[in-house]
Every structure is written in C-alpha cells, then in structure tokens.
Amino acid sequence: MVHAIQVHTPGGPDVLQWEEVTVPPPGPGEVQVRHTAIGVNFIDVYFRNGLYKAGTSPFVPGNEGAGIVTAVGPGVEGFHEGDRVAYGAALGSYSEIRNAPAAQLVHLPDAIDDRTAAAMMLKGLTARYLVRRTHQIKPGEVILLHAAAGGVGQILTQWAKHLGATVIGTVGSPEKAEMARANGADHVILYREENFVQRVKEITSGKLCDVVYDGIGQATYPASLDCLRPLGLFVSFGNASGPIRDFDLLTLSQKGSLFATRPTLNTFVSKREELVGGANELFEAVLSGAVKIPVHQVFALKDARRAHEELEGRATSGSTLLMP
Structure with missing residues (x-):
C-alpha cells in the first residue's frame, strides 16, 4: 500500500x-x-x-x-x-x-x-543559479535580498558572502533577523517596522545596490526598484505575496536604465x-x-x-x- x-x-x-x-x-x-x-x-x-x-x-x-x-x-x-x-x-x-x-x-x-x-x-540549485548564472556576484558588490531567513534566503546569503558581497536582508521578525545575521547578513531590515527603501539608502550612503533578489513579488514591487543604483539588476524569482502585475518597462529607464529578469530553476537545469x-x-x-x-x-x-x-x-x- x-x-x-x-x-x-x-x-x-x-x-x-x-x-x-x-x-x-x-x-x-x-x-x-x-x-x-x-x-x-x-x-x-x-x-x-x-x-x-x-x-x-x-x-x-x-x-x-x-x-x-x-x-x-x-x-x-x-x-x-x-x-x-x-x-x-x-x-x-x-x-x-x-x-x-x-x-x-x-x-x-x-x-x-x-x-x-x-x-x-531545489533551494540550493536556485541560490546557485541566482548568484552564479543570473548574476555572477563579485567581491565588493552590494545586494538586497528579501526574505533572507527563508529557505532560499539563508542559502543565498551564505553563498553571496562566500563570494565577497555585502548582503542586506529583509525579514519579518527579530527572531528571523538573528537567523539572517547568523548566516552572514551584514545588515538586516525588519520590513514590518522599517521602510526598506529608506534603510537601504541609509546603509549604502545613497549609493544603493548592485542587485535586488526578490522572491516576494507583489508586496515588494515597485519599491525594490528604488533600491538599485543606475544599471542595477532586479531579479524577481518568486511570488510569495502574489505575482507582479502590470510591470512597466518604462519605469526601468526612469530609475536609471535598470535591468530586470524573471528567471526560474527549470531553465537552468533543462x-x-x-x-x-x-x-x-x-x-x-x-x-x-x-x-x-x-x-x-x-x-x-x-x-x-x-x-x-x-x-x-x-x-x-x-x-x-x-x-x-
């Protein structure tokens, strides 16, 4: 049976x-x-x-x-x-x-x-393609990672730190903040209590991030775009809060000729x-x-x-x- x-x-x-x-x-x-x-x-x-x-x-x-x-x-x-x-x-x-x-x-x-x-x-292969294929993280880069205490988030944080990045992570509670720090996050933002765009600007002294890894979707868009420096990359790899609707390509030009991608694991292991x-x-x-x-x-x-x-x-x- x-x-x-x-x-x-x-x-x-x-x-x-x-x-x-x-x-x-x-x-x-x-x-x-x-x-x-x-x-x-x-x-x-x-x-x-x-x-x-x-x-x-x-x-x-x-x-x-x-x-x-x-x-x-x-x-x-x-x-x-x-x-x-x-x-x-x-x-x-x-x-x-x-x-x-x-x-x-x-x-x-x-x-x-x-x-x-x-x-x-699944989570490890996802983190791998995000930091090695979608964007090859280089030492000194600054990334923003939403849901840094999640399954993909904890693995990606460790891998990005291993590759030399500065990791800013968002989490939903003080307990998850401790987990994110334990996995190497340099800065942790409690998104329920803090404006994550404003905090990213403060943390980076206005220079913003090279990459935003966003597995949340609807709830963090379009604010995630405001965390990117000109020519930065927005990586939307999940829809935990619902899928992003009505994505506006013109916004990418207005916010600094940004790049955006919506990758999925199946493509990278096909x-x-x-x-x-x-x-x-x-x-x-x-x-x-x-x-x-x-x-x-x-x-x-x-x-x-x-x-x-x-x-x-x-x-x-x-x-x-x-x-x-």
Missing part, C-alpha cells in the same frame, strides 16, 4: 489530500524512488493554488526529494537499484514512492545525508550537463562548509496541509521537510 498527497481541485491547504495511490513499474527513461525525505517550497503552493498548472488532475505536488532507487525503467543508464538519489525540479514528490525522470535525478555523495539533500536541492554541473557546484559548496543547509521544520508527509499553512503564514524559516 502506497500513499501520497493528491490535489483534485486547486485551492488552499485543505485541498491536500492523503490518499492511497497505485505506482506502476517505471516506464522508459524513468527511475522508481522510495522517498526518505521530501522538501517543501513555495513553488508547491503555486501548483496547489493553480497559479502554476500541473497538467493533470488529480496530481501529486512537490518538486524536491531524496531517496533510494527501487527499480529502473527501460533505457535508463547510470542508475541502479540501491542508489541514493535526489532531485529539485520534478513534480510529484509528496509521495512515499514515485516514478521520476532519470534525467532529473542526481547521485548523492556519501557525505551528504538524505535530509540535507531533500532540504537543499540540460543534463547543466543539472549535474550545478548539483556538483552545490555539493562542493556544502561539503566545503561555505554553505550550511538549515532544516528548521519537519512534518510527517500526511501532515503536508499543516506544513503549507505554516509556510504561507510566514511561520517557517530555513528549510521544511516532509517525512514519509
């Missing part, structure tokens, strides 16, 4: 249903994985509430997980029963057992445990060599100690609804796991 969380109709956390499912043998190009740990991310909320389309109904949400290979489908090379694997961009992880595309899996180093792997694949290269760079950063992966919340898989309630209620920090 295999169980999974399924969504029959898009909606709030209450649509996450714990149900018995049938998992067939893996098909061509697929690997069957028994999950040992599953990551929770805001993209899971976007699929659950219908902002992103799953393509099937019902569907199993979740994009990140780690586990053991239990079967290998026709045509698959490089994976064998018993291998430890992980992934960060394959819809369907809220399940005890699943079939996943082999092209989206990577082998885990012995020194990285399953919980750490499930907590870092080719096998890019996924493996990115994962190896992430593993190296973690194994060297430059980046630590914080797991602050753990729920049983059947309690995914409660995990989503806390995630959307801004009650979480760092990474959240579901345990089968």
